[in-house]
Amino acid sequence: MLPALNLPLIILAAVFVLIAVRQIGSIRFHIWQAMLMGALVVLFTGQIEPGIAWAAINMDVMLFLFGMFVVGQGLEESGYLAHISYKYFRRARSRDTLLLMILFGIGIASAFLMNDSLAIVGTPVVLLLSKKHGMSAKLLLLALAFAVTIGSVMSPIGNPQNLLIALNGGIQNPFLTFLRYLLLPTLLNLYLTFLLLKKFFPDDFHEAELRHSQEPIRNHELAVLSRLSLRIVLLLVLAKIVTAPLGLGIEFRLTHIALTASLPILVGSSRRWRILRNIDWHTLVFFAAMFVLMESVWRTGFFQSLIKQSGVNVATTEMILAISVVLSQLISNV
Template structure:
């Protein structure tokens, strides 16, 4: 209900209203509200927003888009490259990172290739949510499963259980989007007609942002190597985010303009979400629902994860459910079902994944958006298919 009469509400305004309501009504104390805000997440997102804004402002992002997708000749091929490209990248880089960088990229592609912006926004959202399932660093809840369970060699464990169903699930996303949007497509892409002139590149900022991307890739690679060798994550995500942003902050003459232009509204959304979710958490309502649910059945874990993640953030849900599975004697397969279910829950509704919110906020700042119903029209059937894929691949026929 973001449109009420003449009034239109942004997602961050709705979430902020919820947070203010629980504070005013005394559902959470101000000190507890401050403590509930996850500083690690806020710092990481801030760093990634700085890198993303510098990428867009320098013109290097447009150049990357042209290079990455220049081989696509038809809309179906471009859709395939977007889904599998971003999907596989999200297993190596946190999906929120790709949401920040990818949104302006796919919007530029939509304009240049005369494709519906909603199509490529949905493709990006489903790709980075689904692709992040296959890795312990693809999203925060996977990382929590790997760390809280004491899992050895988490990259190997996640890949051996979830890589195949994730690839199949990305294929399902391509098929469903192709089916819903195939009408009106031309057989070939018109890459130039109607395209705006390429933005004037800032060579100095481009050089700096390349350094930022190099830092991001090197530190993420170090985390992957450390996990394979020691089974632990070496570098915390806030450190990676800030390290990637530092070249822009320290050396760019446009640092002030970049800092003014980053998506502060989304940071407000996350701070408000942490406060609201903490208030919900303290009621104990969802803990009682999760505690009475079966935790030894893969289908039940998948279903419970998807349903409850629509009402509370999937990260606190996983924090609750992981010890329940371990206490019930559930092994690796059940933990993988928890990781998969809590992640693909983001394909049901916009609020099911933080990366969805980032995409919508970024798109709305550029004049595009997706409604809840537009998202669910494709997200619900896609999620049902993906649940079947993960259930079968995790040993349930």
């Protein structure tokens, strides 16, 4: 006998439908608004207590995202991102090379700067490249999406789900562990993506030479601070990789990397309030609301009962992989 449906599950289903259709009548909804409404409904209907809802929000994830969003916003707003993008992409002499550089450059960068941040700051970069070189914006935006999704897999700070696994999985040296098992598959899939995009967008690949133009830095003070923040991220990641196997007793959480990196911008920039206003608060609201809604759903025991009654051993590698692939299409992968 299947477990009975209840209100949190109905609310979750309604949220999924709203996210899919995005519109009721003339009213359009963003994904974060749909998730927030779901969280508020389970709160106001008493399906989850406020204290439990607050505890369900993973502050490590929230603070990490906040810190990385600050760094990303500083890089974008100062013009430093466009500047270093020019210095990187100017080496591309053909469209093949440009696409490979987008996939591998942004893919590898997303492993250390969080794919949400790279998606936000990378969008204007690839749109600029599309305009300059007469390439399909759809092609380059898809390349960006594939790059940040695939590239972020190989690092514990590449995406929120990896961060949760690294924080709660008891992995002693998450950077080395992730790279050991996921570096080669990630690089292989990035190259396969290149072949796939070439197949579906053949008209964008011809022999005309690319012409690059330099993008000026818009705010030199903020650019200096953003560059410092970027270096802090890389330095602390390297420090965590080196110190973990040495057993020095030095412990700093992944969250500390992001928050420390954001300090030069938050403390030193005269534009700190503008940056704080412009970071992606909607994504932060989405994650907070999702934690609350999913905790409410989990506490119904529906999925636990369903798994128990199925008699399937979900602890095997094959089942974990299959269930993760299927359910992540329906429920947030976080």
